[in-house]
Amino acid sequence: MDITSINVMFILKKADLEELLPSLLALQEDLEKRPRSWREHLGEVVHPGMPAAPLNPLLFRSRALNILSLLRNLVESALCQNKLLVYGNGVCYRHLIGAVLPEGYEEYS
Template identity: 50%
Template sequence: MHHIIGLYTSKKTERLWLLDPHDQIIFRTDCFHSFGYFSLIAPAFEKYAQRDAGISITSINVKFCLRSDDLNEALEVLSDLEIELYQQPTSWWKYLGEIQYPRQPLRPIQPLLFRGRAFRLVHKLRALVLKAQAQEKCLVYGNGVLYRSLRGIKMPPGVVVYS
């Protein structure tokens, strides 16, 4: 599944949201390493998913928006996350669950994560939040089919889109 975080200028008349292509972070959680880093930041933003979408951030077809009154709190959340990362070793194995391929035993999913990469991700998120504040934009998260609309990917002909 694809997840996207990016900047959006709120326009009351628009039904479709299209994020600025230069200010985006994309996660592909079908890759266990990317999913490992996503699992580090997702809990910090769970409350916004519950507030706007009414479901978990790890569910499918979730979209939420951090507006100007949420952005200061998001900076605090990112600072707390950075403190948690300082307590991690330089690299560590993150347990994400188990997987079983056909005719093979059950195996743990444990990608090796690096503190430096996690810090770069938090710094990129902080830069997006600060840019959203400075330019009076929103920070938007979406996944599943909402990822397509936030990226501006057109649906194949004949597909009916419900909003």
């Protein structure tokens, strides 16, 4: 299972967030060195009855840096407020199963 699976949920605590910040800064430095746009090879796509085709999406530096900035802001905000950062996708959304979050937690969509 990985972050793109349908059933993913993880919680980052203070120690995780503190460890994450240097990685985000290193990623930002790497992205700033890239060209304005580039193609990244992610493997191959195989459709039934068709030959395998390369999966090379066109990525844009400005979009990647904007997403990274959003992530850094979330991490820094959680650290400043002494909160956790929670990620969930697919069927992990609590409101789909009617679960109520514990006192002090906020849900964003």
